[in-house]
């Protein structure tokens with residue numbers, strides 16, 4: 001009556017009991033690798049039955065577990081057979097697969113190195129193209145590497161939640177149907193909301209901030225984010241999973257009305273200048289991601305190994321204390337390396353990658369933050385720097401030279417917020433309730449947004465975000 005989800009869970013206590021094992025027909029010679037030894041022992045009538053089964057059919061076998069006379073070899077133990085023997089008595093075909101497969105899972109699981117090797121020895125092995133994989137994703141995700149990728153993705157989410165809950169954050173859910181866009185710009189899916197123009201949420205930005213206005217203090221959300229991206233890149237999806245955080249922070253008191261309670265103003269501001277308010281957010285996210293990376297190494301060794309087998313990669317190099325550079329320092333490093341960059345513009349993908357290489361050489365880390373971005377390239381709700389409004393209290397975070405996260409301190413003064421929205425060409429009528437939320441006392445706050453698929457893609461050094469999205473949606477794909 002006991003349910004086993006993993007063959008390696010077979011323990012000696014079930015010796016002598018009858019168990020059923022469900023698997024897929026891997027190919028005509030073997031029924032799932034782990035069951036091969038057992039199959040050799042079956043009678044000729046069952047062999048006939050097995051031979052006519054098509055690959056990918058689902059079979060269930062019922063048999064007795066016993067101890068083998070001789071211990072199994074190391075390889076069969078690794079395959080999860082454990083030290084037990086399984087005697088097949090009955091076998092059922094639960095679901096037959098069509099004979100002609102659009103892709104063979106064995107081919108889809110092959111590494112590039114193995115394909116190259118096969119070419120050299122004159123026996124070219126099939127290479128499965130990305131579109132074939134994605135058109136038949138339900139077959140493609142049967143490969144060991146894909147099974148592992150989504151287990152790692154699940155663990156990233158678990159670690160994200162675990163860390164934030166331990167720091168007193170509250171998990172919230174914000175609406176995905178909105179009256180206006182939250183990030184501005186054209187990348188928004190428009191729709192009809194019972195006669196009223198509406199759109200799909202480009203981020204939980206406005207509502208996570210309103211939750212802070214509602215005294216929720218520290219919140220996070222894991223949910224879908226929609227971006228009507230036009231171009232087809234290796235790292236943009238039209239729907240992805242956003243990991244969002246928003247929190248109250250301490251503030252630079254020199255800017256706000258203060259009641260003297262005995263301490264000198266100079267004393268207070270000197271302390272706070274050393275510790276600008278939005279540093280608290282960067283501290284938290286540095287700790288959060290060190291936690292996530294460490295937990296993935298600890299909890300997913302088998303999964304990381306499965307991914308590596310097909311897509312080899314080195315473990316991520318990161319420092320115990322996350323490296324922080326200002327945007328200006330990053331620009332300087334690029335200039336010194338001979339790159340042409342605009343000091344008040346955004347970094348393009350090539351510059352980001354180049355900076356990633358320079359940072360790795362100089363600081364030996366593949367995980368770092370760039371802060372104090374030019375205001376012109378940040379969203380309207382971003383707080384300008386106290387000392388120079390051309391720059392902002394904002395940051396991006398990079399893994400292996402690519403962005404995984406954006407964040408900032410937010411403007412909590414409604415007049416300034418409205419002014420910045422107008423300057424950025426936003427129709428303020430569509431976000432009037434958001435701006436109103438700041439008219440009834442709003443604490444200083446900030447936060448960040450992370451793309452889950454990007455985290456897993458870059459953690460495993462994969463070359464395409466479609467590999468870490470279960471059923472990707474991009475500018476050309478709405479199925480399966």
Ligand code: ATP
Nearest residue numbers: 229230231232233235236346347348349350403406
């Ligand atoms: P987000 O758009 O959410 O800020 P991002 O990683 O796309 O995240 P951006 O600051 O928009 O970051 O863009 C950084 C660089 O990525 C751009 O300079 C551009 O080179 C490239 N890029 C961004 N969006 C696109 C896109 N839709 N198509 C092609 N390239 C893009």
Ligand code: AMO
Nearest residue numbers: 203205236237240404405406407447448449450451
């Ligand atoms: P931003 O627009 O930079 O910031 O998005 C945050 C993070 O989301 C991921 N991301 C994407 N992933 C896949 N496909 C896309 N098309 C895509 N676009 C973005 C990236 C990016 O770093 N509201 C702010 C966050 C904040 O300040 O709290 C925001 O949405 O990993």
